[in-house]
Amino acid sequence: xxxxxxxxxxxxxxxxxxxxxxxxxxxxxxxxxxxxxxxxxxxxxxxxxxxxxxxxxxxxxxxxxxxxxxxxxxxxxxxxxxxxxxxxxxxxxxxxxxxxxxxxxxxxxxxxxxxxxxxxxxxxxxxxxxxxxxxxx
Amino acid sequence: xxxxxxxxxxxxxxxxxxxxxxxxxxxxxxxxxxxxxxxxxxxxxxxxxxxxxxxxxxxxxxxxxxxxxxxxxxxxxxxxxxxxxxxxxxxxxxxxxxxxxxxxxxxxxxxxxxxxxxxxxxxxxxxxxxxxxxxxxxxxxxxxxxxxxxxxxxxxxxxxxxxxxxxxxxxxxxxxxxxxxxxxxx
Numbered sequence: 001x002x003x004x005x006x007x008x009x010x011x012x013x014x015x016x017x018x019x020x021x022x023x024x025x026x027x028x029x030x031x032x033x034x035x036x037x038x039x040x041x042x043x044x045x046x047x048x049x050x051x052x053x054x055x056x057x058x059x060x061x062x063x064x065x066x067x068x069x070x071x072x073x074x075x076x077x078x079x080x081x082x083x084x085x086x087x088x089x090x091x092x093x094x095x096x097x098x099x100x101x102x103x104x105x106x107x108x109x110x111x112x113x114x115x116x117x118x119x120x121x122x123x124x125x126x127x128x129x130x131x132x133x134x135x136x137x
Numbered sequence: 138x139x140x141x142x143x144x145x146x147x148x149x150x151x152x153x154x155x156x157x158x159x160x161x162x163x164x165x166x167x168x169x170x171x172x173x174x175x176x177x178x179x180x181x182x183x184x185x186x187x188x189x190x191x192x193x194x195x196x197x198x199x200x201x202x203x204x205x206x207x208x209x210x211x212x213x214x215x216x217x218x219x220x221x222x223x224x225x226x227x228x229x230x231x232x233x234x235x236x237x238x239x240x241x242x243x244x245x246x247x248x249x250x251x252x253x254x255x256x257x258x259x260x261x262x263x264x265x266x267x268x269x270x271x272x273x274x275x276x277x278x279x280x281x282x283x284x285x286x287x288x289x290x291x292x293x294x295x296x297x298x299x300x301x302x303x304x305x306x307x308x309x310x311x312x313x314x315x316x317x318x319x320x321x322x323x
Contacts, residue, residue, distance in 0.1 A: 034310040047315075055309035061298030063307065125312040133306060 045074050051103035053096035053124050065128055066090045068097035071121040078106035097124045187212050190225055202235035223253055230262045239266050257286040264296050273304050
């Protein structure tokens with residue numbers, strides 16, 4: 001029964017493009033963070049390490065949500081190069097986004113593949129979901 | 138810049154929103170009171186006019202809450218003028234929070250706010266006590282008044298955050314979106 005439910009959930013996740021948790025990069029944050037990763041099906045570069053930015057404590061404290069988009073090149077070895085913030089709804093989200101992208105990487109190119117000179121962009125969205133108080137206890 | 142606004146004093150403690158955060162906040166108030174005392178000195182006399190009050194604040198800053206409270210009580214006994222009395226009462230409230238004697242802390246905060254109900258630090262400290270005692274509605278009122286008096290006070294935001302964490306907790310949700318064109322994923 002439980003296995004059947006698990007399979008159903010897994011199928012639902014695949015259908016909506018939910019890949020699963022990345023690599024958490026938070027330093028000392030012991031709080032629960034939900035992570036969702038939407039991938040671009042048109043890209044042939046496969047992420048190997050997807051670091052997750054830490055939710056800025058001040059933003060969390062003041063209940064501020066937002067997003068930041070970082071654009072970068074991926075070199076032949078799968079490393080992130082020339083990362084820059086394209087836009088950020090609040091300056092608080094820029095720094096953790098840059099930190100996360102610098103800790104991320106992709107699979108290296110295969111021998112028969114060539115580098116594209118197109119920049120890749122990744123958007124980090126920082127959201128806060130209400131939690132029922134009973135859940136915490 | 139007011140000493141109370143120095144972020145390095147409280148930033149590390151804020152993350153867990155726990156008792157250490159409360160202590161850090163209490164320290165912030167002690168710092169502000171030292172500076173108040175010094176500014177008065179520069180206008181009136183050479184050397185500390187109320188050494189017990191000044192040393193008490195320094196002890197509180199150093200984390201020696203019990204010594205700080207004892208000295209501040211002595212300073213309060215000889216306090217001259219409204220500002221000195223308010224400084225002593227505010228530090229006593231903060232000091233008692235540090236030693237987790239919330240009843241005494243509340244007594245001194247109440248005394249302070251009876252003297253001056255526009256004392257935003259007093260409002261902040263009392264809100265902190267109420268949060269620690271889970272008297273959230275009272276905390277909300279003090280925070281509202283405090284933010285009316287000083288809307289940019291960082292310490293009020295910290296306590297407001299503690300109140301929100303207690304009454305309306307949230308969990309962070311990070312979405313990593315690599316798609317070139319976003320779809321209606323939510």
